[in-house]
Structure formats: C-alpha cells, structure tokens
Amino acid sequence: MDSKPPSPEVLSMETSTRDDSYFRIRYNDKVKYVVVTRGTFNSDELCLPLYSLPPLPYDDDGWTVARVSRNPGSPQLQFVLENRPLQGVKEIWHPEQVDCLALKRVQRLTMNVSECTRKGQEAPQSTVIAKIARFEWEIPRIEQEGHVYRLLQDTDIGPQFLGHVVEQGRVIGFVLEKLHGKSASIEHRARCTEVLGRLHRLGLLHGDVNRHNFMVGDGWTKMIDFEKSKETQDEGLVKAELSSLSSELEDESGRGAGFL
Template identity: 30%
Template structure:
C-alpha cells in the first residue's frame, strides 16, 4: 500500500474507450513543483475511442494515507465489467491483477489505491510472491483466483528497433505526470520524457510511435525529440516504454503557419504522415518546429499506392491552418500550460 511520500500524490483521470484509466503520480522529490509547465510526448489518450454516452463520469479518489505502507498501486484501467491493476509489490516486483467482476471490490474503493491494496490483500494468493499476474473472478461458489493465466505485457524484440540503452523504469525519478502514460523524468542530472504502455492493449500505440522516433533519429532529424532509450520492468526483455529528449517550447498558433507548413512538408518528404496534427502535437522551439505524439502516424512503404499516399499528405497539409486556429484544447493534458 505504498502510496505516500513527503509530497502529495495525486491521480489524473481520463476516459478511454470503455475504460476509466488512471496512473498514480510517483512520489515527487522535495522541492519539485508538480504543476510546472512543459511539453509532453503524447496528447491523444483521452480522445482515442471514448464516446460520452458510453459510461457515467467517475471521479478518481486521491491517495490519502501518510502511513508507512508496503505495496503501491501504479495504474488502473476500469471498464464497464472489469478492472485492470498494475501494482508494485513491497519486494520490488511489478504484478498485474485483472478483476473480472467489479462487484468484487466495492465501488467506493475501486479507484483509491490503499483501499484497492487492502481488498486484494485479503486474497490467499496475495502473500505468494511467485506469481506475476492474477485473475480474480466470481461465481456461485464465491471468489475464484487464477495465477499467471496471462503474461505481463512487453514489446516483442522485432518491435524494438535500434540499439538504444534499456533502462529500468524504477531507475528514473518521476518529476511530473501529464497523462496516464506520459511523464517527465530525471536520470542523473538529465531530464527526459517517458511514455509507457501500462497494460497490454496499449502496446500497439507504442509500436508505431517508436518506429517514427527511431526513423527520425536515424535521419538525424530535428523534427522531433531524439529517442534515447527503452524502459523496462524487472528484466531488459520486458520493454514497456521509451524515453526521448526533453524539449522546451511553446504551442503554435496561426502566426506560426509558415514555419509549421515548412516543417510538415519536411516530414512528408521523409515519407512520414503524422496522422494527428493539432496545436498540442507541435512545438515552436529554438531549433525550429518539433512534432510529438506519432501514435497515429504512417510510414510509406513500397506497396503503398502513390496517388493515395499523396492525397493523404495533401489532406494533412490542407488541415494545418484549421488545426492551428483551433483553441478547443483537444488532447491537451490537464496539467500543462501554453508555454513549456
């Protein structure tokens, strides 16, 4: 139930598809301001597939305990019928729990870290430190559990291009959380941006984004922050995320249209379609315009129909002015200001 530190730990929430998703902000070091403004890697988690009519609004309760505790809830993703939990155990391992029936944990306790840990610790398997995943269900006879019915998620080796360093996620100091999957982190004296897949269904989004960041890094392109390394849990072959250089800048507006147009054309000339052009995925920096969040991107391949590809690029370019004029804040994280 390790949900405490000298600073306040908070939850950020969003709705994604049929799931209410949250990640806990890791303990902040003394003197760090969790509301400082900066840029982020991604800004589309909250709008990928959610339709407002799908579910009622839920408020995630913040951690409240200031006691010395053992286990900590890192992330959750609550659906209409089930809930996924990512938990760091006191012995340092990260485990995954799928609760197949929401009634197993009372509604008022499902999103409060200490309460979730307290409820799960009632299971007889909780004191067994050998399992990595746990499935909890309910039938006429009561609550049933099954250990290791699925494996912890990770990218496949063929989905991990390059020879970038692999870094244990717990060797990174979390300074700020922007979205459920995006953090500003520090390693030594250097700050980076971290993006992770908390659960298996988020891996596909990482795969496409990594391809583009790696390609731009190989081109030595200044159109995006350079990828620095991959992040793993427990073992180097359990890669669940990546880090890129920290960038500083401001969001563009219509006055930056020409510079953004030139940058987008450069991206297209590399046969890369961004796929989600908006003000929160472009930044005006001292090094020029930089793009972030390539989850919806496309890279042209030899089998691609050139006419169709050219039309996609043209449509994206034609939408640029409209996107720069959009003040709706679509995709903007709740904790980030206009300048970074």
C-alpha cells in the first residue's frame, strides 16, 4: 500500500486584506514561502490558507518563494515560482547551529518566540527559548539582538546564548537557555538597578526596560529581549533609561508580557 504523502503545515503567517499576505510553510523536510497578492483571498480564506492555495509543488527544490494571485474578474488562481536566495543573519559567531525543524514547540510566547525542545531531547530540563525571524524583514532585528548577545558573553547579564537557528543553510534566529524565574516588580528595584548598571557600563542601552524584561530568581537577576538594544556613549540616554526604571517596575499594564 502506498504511504500517504506528507501534508503542508503553516509555521508562520502574516495576513492582511489591505496588503499582501505572507506564509511560511513546512512540507516534510523543506520550508517554502508563499506570498498572496492583496485581494486574492478574503479574510476567512487567509485564516485557513492551506484550503485556499493552489496545489503548489512543495517537494520541488527548484523554488523558494511562490507568488499567488488571481486575474481581476476571474476565479482562476495563478502562481509564479521564484528560486532566489533568502536573506539570513550574517554575523555567525557561535559554534552551535540548530536546525529549525529539529525544534518542537512546547509553548508560543510571542509571534516569533517559543519555548521548545530539541528533537531527541524532550526532557523538561532541556526546554530552550527559540527566537526566529519568521520572514525576511525580521532578519535585521535578529541580527542586532544576536550581536548584543555576543557582547554579553560571559557577563551573566542575560540568558546563555546556546546557538544559531538554521533554516536550509541560512541563519534565521537563535536559541537561549530558559530562565526559571519570574518577572521583576518594584520590590526588586535594587537588583534591577544593579544589572542595568552593568549593562550600561558595557556601553549598551537596553531600549525597552519594561518589568517583564527583567527576570529574577533565587539569588540572581537577568535581563532579556535585547532586540532594541544598541551601543552608545550618550550619557543622556543612559540616565534617562535608568531614571525610567522605577515607574516601569510599578507598571501593571502587561506591556512587554507577550501573549500572557
């Protein structure tokens, strides 16, 4: 009996009825990208794209991006296949590289951050945090944050950087240790001031000091989410960030808490 062919799986999506929509799709051991031209599908069809897309040759290595559209006034879908290299992170400094398809999601934290286990390492203590660029326009933020983690190596200011995430030869993200702690509050002001001060003495501005970007545990305090961080010698920016800390630690709005 012939085995059933694999089914495509949507890994990431960014949809809009007023602009083009984008989909990152896994088929067996391949990842393909599909761009649906504005106006091709209605909102319901965009939410369930695999039922609406034409039968694309997902197993064909000869393309990376498919562009799907519809001629005005016609129900007939058409697509064009492109075989072009996709943008990836250029600053590759850690020796460990993790295949994105070897990561199994345990919990999604934000649109591009998840708790994951690695294939063959499903024990609870092996859970890691994976942050990826779902689409090419997110690569610069991943590149910037990876650069900051390089500067933070051996400082104990942030979680341990465990390696780069690779998708078909290009780096699209990274994996971090999972911190077993809780978000900071105003009672942790002294601890947060100390770790933020250490970051500033390295010549780095965090850029988003909301309370959820400070994690506290038994005897330790660390910072996370460095995608807005930058190198600076501007004392005014450093003082402004430090002076905002108390009000940020008192904030109970949930800003910065992801999907929580």
